[in-house]
Amino acid sequence: xxxxxxxxxxxxxxxxxxxxxxxxxxxxxxxxxxxxxxxxxxxxxxxxxxxxxxxxxxxxxxxxxxxxxxxxxxxxxxxxxxxxxxxxxxxxxxxxxxxxxxxxxxxxxxxxxxxxxxxxxxxxxxxxxxxxxxxxxxxxxxxxxxxxxxxxxxxxxxxxxxxxxxxxxxxxxxxxxxxxxxxxxxxxxxxxxxxxxxxxxxxxxxxxxxxxxxxxxxxxxxxxxxxxxxxxxxxxxxxxxxxxxxxxxxxxxxxxxxxxxxxxxxxxxxxxxxxxxxxxxxxxxxxxxxxxxxxxxxxxxxxxxxxxxxxxxxxxxxxxxxxxxxxxxxxxxxxxxxxxxxxxxxxxxxx
Amino acid sequence: xxxxxxxxxxxxxxxxxxxxxxxxxxxxxxxxxxxxxxxxxxxxxxxxxxxxxxxxxxxxxxxxxxxxxxxxxxxxxxxxxxxxxxxxxxxxxxxxxxxxxxxxxxxxx
Numbered sequence: 001x002x003x004x005x006x007x008x009x010x011x012x013x014x015x016x017x018x019x020x021x022x023x024x025x026x027x028x029x030x031x032x033x034x035x036x037x038x039x040x041x042x043x044x045x046x047x048x049x050x051x052x053x054x055x056x057x058x059x060x061x062x063x064x065x066x067x068x069x070x071x072x073x074x075x076x077x078x079x080x081x082x083x084x085x086x087x088x089x090x091x092x093x094x095x096x097x098x099x100x101x102x103x104x105x106x107x108x109x110x111x112x113x114x115x116x117x118x119x120x121x122x123x124x125x126x127x128x129x130x131x132x133x134x135x136x137x138x139x140x141x142x143x144x145x146x147x148x149x150x151x152x153x154x155x156x157x158x159x160x161x162x163x164x165x166x167x168x169x170x171x172x173x174x175x176x177x178x179x180x181x182x183x184x185x186x187x188x189x190x191x192x193x194x195x196x197x198x199x200x201x202x203x204x205x206x207x208x209x210x211x212x213x214x215x216x217x218x219x220x221x222x223x224x225x226x227x228x229x230x231x232x233x234x235x236x237x238x239x240x241x242x243x244x245x246x247x248x249x250x251x252x253x254x255x256x257x258x259x260x261x262x263x264x265x266x267x268x269x270x271x272x273x274x275x276x277x278x279x280x281x282x283x284x285x286x287x288x289x290x291x292x293x294x295x296x297x298x299x300x301x302x303x304x305x306x307x308x309x310x311x312x313x314x315x316x317x318x319x320x321x322x323x324x325x326x327x328x329x330x331x332x333x334x335x336x337x338x339x340x341x342x343x344x345x346x347x348x349x350x351x
Numbered sequence: 352x353x354x355x356x357x358x359x360x361x362x363x364x365x366x367x368x369x370x371x372x373x374x375x376x377x378x379x380x381x382x383x384x385x386x387x388x389x390x391x392x393x394x395x396x397x398x399x400x401x402x403x404x405x406x407x408x409x410x411x412x413x414x415x416x417x418x419x420x421x422x423x424x425x426x427x428x429x430x431x432x433x434x435x436x437x438x439x440x441x442x443x444x445x446x447x448x449x450x451x452x453x454x455x456x457x458x459x460x
Contacts, residue, residue, distance in 0.1 A: 045397050118392050124460060127431050159429050182433075187425040246429050249403065249460070250396060265392035 002079060004030035006312055007099055007109035009086045009255070012040025014286030014301030015115035016069040021309040023076030024327070027316065028335065030079035030107060032086045032099070034120035035248075039066035044121055044248060055299060065298075075334025081105050085120045087254045095281060111281055111312040114267060115301070116288040118250035126157070126244050131216055138222025139242050149174045155225055155237060157213050158245035159183060164192040166245065171204045178206040178237060180213050180227055208235070216242055258282075266290035274311030275304045281315065283308045355450035360411075361388045362456050371445045379440035379454065380406035393459050399441035404430035406440040407457035414452045416443060431460040 006022050008015045011033035019029040037043055039062075047063030054060055060068075084101035089112070091097055096110045123141035125131065131139055143149075143166055153176040156167050164186060167179045179196065186193050199205040208227055215226035217236065225242050227235045252265055260277045261268040267284035269275045271291035275283050285308050286301035294300075313322060331341025354370040357379070361367065371382050380395045383406070397403035401422040407430050410416065416438065419427075423442045427433055437457065443449070 041397075045402055046400060049400060118396060124431070127460070159425060181428065183425060183428040185421070185425060185428075187422075187429070246431075247403070249405065250392070252392065264387075265390055 001098075002030055002081070002105065002107045004028050004079060004107065004109045005316060006030075006111045006113055006309070007032070007097070007107050008078075008113045008115055009033075009099070010040060010115035010117055010286070010288070011035070011038035011080065011082070012115060012117050012286065012301075013042060013065060013069055013298045014117075014305050015040070015113070016066070016073055017302050018113055018115060018285065018305035018309060019073040019076050019078045020069075021306045022312070023073065023335065024325070024330075024332070025309055025313045025322075027111075027309065027313060028078075029076070030081070030109070032081045032084060032101060032105075032107065034083070034085040034122075036083040038070060038080065038082070039063070040117050041250075042066050051298070053297065053299060075332065075336050075338050075340075077335045081107065085253065089258050089282075091279075091281075097281065110316055112283065113305075113308055113312070114255060114277075114282065114284040114288055115286045115305070116252070116255060116284075118265075118287060119252040119255070120250065121248035122251050122253070123244075124246040124249050126213070126246060128214065128216055131244075134216050134218060134222050134242070137220060138218060138240060139216060139244070141244060143243065146170065146173055149241060151175045152240040153238060154178070154241045154243060155180060155213065155239045156243045156245060157181065158247075159186045159188070160245070160247060161188040161192060162247070163245040164188040164196055166243065167205055168192065168195050168199065171199055176206065176239075177204070178208060178239070180208045180211050182210050182212050184209045208237075211235075213242065213244070252288075255288075260284070263290055266294075273307075275308045276311065283312070353447070355445065355447060355452075357382065357445075357449065358411075358451070358453040359383060359386075359388055360453075360455040362458060371449075373445055373447050375445075377445050379408065379443045379445065379452075381441070382445060383440060383456065389456060389459075394456070395441060401426050401439050401442055404439060405459070407433070407437055408440045408454040409434055409457060410436045410438055411453040411455055412451065414449055416449075430457075432457050 005027040006029045008031045011031045022029050042062035050059045084103045087102045088100045099107045154174045155178040157180040159181040170177050200207050211227050211229040213225045217224040224238045267289050269284050269289045285304040287296040333339045357371050359367045369386050396405040423439050
C-alpha cells in the first residue's frame with residue numbers, strides 16, 4: 001500500500017504544480033497517471049507546440065513546460081504510479097481514501113486531488129466490425145512487451161510517430177513487419193520517416209500504401225488481415241499480430257462512477273472556496289473540473305491547485321493555525337534535505 | 352462585420368441553424384462548442400491544432416473552402432469514418448464567404 005498526504009490523479013501541468021504547492025505546506029504527494037510518462041496532454045498530444053500564455057514565459061514548448069515543472073517539484077520527491085489508471089475509490093471510516101488502479105496498485109491518502117484533464121488516454125480503436133473478438137488474441141492497441149512479437153509476422157497500421165517507431169523497433173524482433181497507412185506521407189518525425197525508408201529499401205519493412213486494414217481474419221487467434229489498396233482488389237496478408245496505432249483519446253472513464261457530481265463531462269466543484277467536489281476530501285482541479293465561468297487553461301489549473309492545497313492542509317491539520325508564506329521569505333525546503341533561499345544581503349558600512 | 356448562418360447537423364442527426372460571427376477569428380469547431388452541439392470533451396480535444404480529429408465533419412454544400420494543409424490531410428489519414436467530403440472543422444475559419452455552409456459532425460471515435 002502506497003501512503004501519502006495528497007493523492008493526485010493526473011500528471012499533467014496542474015497535477016505536477018500541485019506537488020510544489022503541497023510541498024511548501026510540508027504535505028507529501030503521490031501521482032497516478034494512465035500514461036507511461038508525466039506531462040499529460042502536454043507530452044502526449046503536443047510536446048512540440050509553443051504555449052504563449054504561461055505567465056513570465058513569452059513562449060515555451062509544452063514538452064519544456066513539463067520538464068521545468070518536474071525540475072521545480074523534484075525536491076519534494078513525489079511518488080509516481082505511471083501507466084496505470086485509477087479505477088476504484090473506497091472511503092474508510094476515518095474519512096481517508098483508498099484508490100486502486102486497474103493493475104491493482106493500492107494508494108491510501110486523506111486527500112484526493114483529481115487533476116485528470118479530459119480523462120485518461122485510451123487507444124483509438126479502428127471501426128473494424130469483428131476487431132473486439134481478437135483483442136489480446138493477436139490485436140494489440142498498445143505494445144507492452146515487444147518480446148511477444150519475436151519471430152512473429154506483424155502488421156502495424158497508422159501514420160504517426162508510434163506507428164513509425166514501433167515498425168522500426170520490431171524489425172529487429174519480428175519475423176516480418178508490414179506497415180499499412182492511408183497515405184504515402186507520414187505525420188511522424190522526419191528522422192523516423194527516413195529510417196523507415198531505409199528499412200523499406202533494405203527489404204526489412206514491407207510497406208503497403210495508400211491502403212487500409214479493413215478486416216481481421218482468424219478463428220480464435222489472428223491469422224491474417226484483409227487490406228484494401230486504393231481502387232485495387234482486396235489483399236489477404238497472413239500475420240500473427242495486428243497492431244493498430246491511431247493515437248490516444250481521453251475518456252473520463254471510471255472516475256465518472258465515483259459518485260461525484262458530473263456536468264458536461266467534468267466534475268462540479270466549489271469554486272468560491274477550494275475546488276472541493278460534493279465528496280469532502282476529494283478535490284478536482286484543472287481541465288477536469290467545472291464551475292460557472294470555468295476556463296480550461298493551464299494557468300487557471302495552477303491557481304486551483306494552490307487553493308486546493310491550502311484547503312487540504314486545513315483538512316489534514318484542523319487544529320493548526322497557518323498563514324501563507326512567500327517563497328521569497330521562506331525559501332523552498334525540499335523533503336530531500338535541500339534548501340533554496342534568497343542569498344543574504346552583504347552589509348557594508350560607509351566610512 | 353456581420354454574422355453569417357451555418358447549418359450544422361449534430362451527431363444525433365438534429366439540424367441546427369446557427370449564427371456565426373466573422374470578426375472573432377473563430378473556426379467551425381469553436382462555433383460547434385460555443386453552441387454546445389457536441390458534449391464537451393468529445394470535440395476539439397487538442398484545442399484546434401489538427402492533432403486529434405475529434406472535430407471531423409462532412410461538408411454538405413458546395414462552398415469553396417480553404418485548401419487543406421498537410422497537417423490536416425495527414426491527421427484525416429489516421430481518422431475513422433473518413434469520407435471524400437471530410438474536413439477537420441477546427442481548420443475552417445469562419446468567413447463571410449461561408450454564409451449558408453452546411454456541415455454534419457462525424458461520429459465520435
